Amino acid sequence: MKQVGTLYFFCGKMGAGKSTKAKQLAKEKHAVLLSEDEWLSILYPNQIASFEGYLTFSAQLKPLVKKHVQNILSVGTDVVMDFPANTKKLRKWFLDIASEVNASHQLIFLHVKNEQCLRQIAQRRIEQPERAAFDTEAVFIHVTKFFEAPEASEGLHILEFREKE
Secondary structure, eight states, X not given: OOOOOEEEEEEOOTTSSHHHXXXXXXXXXXXXXXXXXXXXXXXXXXXXOSHHHXXXXXXXXXXXXXXXXXXXXXXXXXXXXXXXXXXXXXXXXXXXXXXXXXXXXXXXXXXXXXXXXXXXXXXXXHHOGGGTTTSSHHHHHHHHTTOOXXXXXXXXXXXXXXXXX
């Protein structure tokens, strides 16, 4: 039987370092990297002005991405998805992507305190000024209300990274 790829995806609050870690992992694993931010900014340039807008456009993207990722996994290539898996519902979507094509998966949970996330968001505003309108403390506080840490009962293979104290 032909080997299928492994799906890697990330859970962590806004500013936890998911995109940075995704790029590193894709390089290490020689995997295909898919970034939700890249796809959204190319498909919907200057159209996402709020978190609610992001949710709408993200939902439109998901059916296409799911099929695309399953096709890549089916030919034996690993995929690193820089898409947030920050709620049980989203993690179920990732799990379905993998399980429907009999692929293995790994959820990387970046367990980072709010203060560190906010410091990293402030740094990102400087490095990526185009994100300054969205990368704010107010957005962080709003988005964090929806965050659900992964639990063993979800049936996921979880690799947890905690920030150094």
